[in-house]
Amino acid sequence: MNSPVAKPVRMSYREACRQAIRDALTNDPRTFLMGEDVGLYGGCYAVTKGLLDEFGPSRIRDTPLAESAFVGAGIGAAVAGMRPIVEIMTCNFSLLALDQILNNATSIAHMSGGQFAVPLVIRMATGAGRQLAAQHSHSLEGWYAHIPGLKVLAPGTVEDARHMLGSALADPNPVLIFEHIVLYNAEDELDPAVASVDIGSAKIRRPGRDVSVLTYGNSLPKALAAAETLAKEGIEAEVVDLRVLRPLDNATIFESVTRTRRCIIVDEGWKSGSISAEIAARLSEDLFFELDGPIRRICSREVPIPYSRHMEEAALPQTSAIIETARILVGSR
Amino acid sequence: MSERLHIDRQHGQQLFRDMLRIRRFEAKCAELYQAQKIRGFLHLYDGEEAVAVGVMQALEAHDAVVATYRDHGHAIARGLAMGSLMAEMYGKVEGCSRGRGGSMHFFDRARRFYGGNAIVGGGLPLSIGIALADKELRPGAVTACFFGEGAAGEGEFHESMNLAELWELPVIFVCENNLYAMGMPLELAEAETDIFRKAQAYRMPSEKVDGMNPVAVEAASLRAVERARSGKGPSFLECRTYRFRAHSMFDAQLYRTKEEIALWKERDPVPRMQAWLEENHMLSAEELKRIEDQVDVEIDAAVAFAEAGQWEKVEDLERFVLMDEVPE
């Protein structure tokens, strides 16, 4: 830990990720970071800039372009006693390591009858909004949330970016952290009294009585902006940051929706077979009689994310859609 | 048998005994498969025993092993208890993976046996990571990574070759080249059929080894392990061998001829080792009888152990999906 400071510190999400890695490397000699361009280049999103000089090449380990092998190496190192952090440039490239993640990382503990654990953290960038087109803009966290044996985190605030990594490394299981590319530049005040976050629960970011907006990642600021506008119209939206997509925090979600009796899920993944579909299914299984209206979902349109600005915007969940959906849902009360 | 290594009576008999243990254990497995005691996939190592037995001679307790779905030979030669293997194939909780893995997924923490892996090529990246950790945590330890020649077609093979040599990791790669990947003959699958040459392209010391001869495999393994232990990096052994039976329990074997099988059977490592020991007066009739009896007793005990085993409680189904702690 850094020496505690009394005053709130302002920092970017990117800097928060970097500080988290710095802490992890300082606190545990078993931890090292490996991935493509994490060292000399400083990270494809500049998260790890400067860390090579600080920690040297065996702890900030540049790898060749071999996602399957270096993710598998992270798994092997974790199984054999290290606490590695593997960085994959973007979740799109994680598909080249899917075999290792699914067939090794999440299978070894169960398949060995509990003889081995895989305390590995994989960080990757996710999401759209920077006109990077289809092969660099997808949101695959909901997909990964399908897999038993994984924990799937999606920090949507600077605080979570700062502290989730530490909690993930303390967990005996493989944990994936999806850092949203648009959020890297986001800034916020960090409460120095907070030294860790719990990675088992969702968090209410704004309380409200009329409708629950369940979301995560870069849709969180959009939901909060929508709630501001709605408040001026007398609609109090409660914004729930899911934060942990696997295992889902049913308790917080159900409690919120039971209170507001209305629910909108905002998810940057595609709608079909998404995490929003999973949540909607759980709500309809368990909370059907508590609802005053249909569950609404705002997701990415079902297209490979396009390059051109207006088309990209049209493909993604936007604040305006959240506002309109809430008006209709609450207006029907 | 090769003269490159001095083999005394005791060691020669041990090589023979371990190969015989695997051979007869698997004959029993095949029988139990017919009797439907063992289900699922069952890949026998029949014919390839010299490879696992030879390599394991070069390993010590602190070394690690990564195996494939054809893992009975590796597990037995590494010293996993036969009873726990048989119980695993019965699906019993006393099995080496609590009955959750079956024939293809033997694990043993105590012997650093990191599993039979049923994804072709999937174990190679794992071995890279284990070796990387060992460099930090257990200096001098070596990982032996086994795979079939079919793995050489996979990207993971090439990615791992590069990383191992680039990072000078203590791994010995053991390619069990039995000339077929299921029904795919080597020469229809690979432009370069000398697999060891692929390792050379990564500047890795590599050699072709007679995989039907445990002494030759042991000698090559000792060289590779010595190199890895002393920090000089990985080596690659292409062990030429042959499986006498079907890929899994049954296949029509349309991809090869009876003549070819018969030719390879002339090189069967088990009777050849026996004959060599006898010719060199290292195995008397009484000793042979004693070894055979011991092996049969061990196998009978393993079957009895599996038969007496329990089924894991269904309530434990989701146990170990997420771990509460990292086992020490």
Ligand SMILES: Cc1ncc(C[n+]2csc(CCOP(=O)(O)OP(=O)(O)O)c2C)c(N)n1
């Ligand atoms: C990635 C992957 N593709 C296909 C298979 C199906 N499969 C199982 S074994 C096998 C042949 C592998 O041959 P080889 O590596 O030479 O090993 P051998 O069985 O000869 O020991 C195949 C194709 C698999 N298990 N994994």
Ligand SMILES: [Mg+2]
């Ligand atoms: Mg083969």
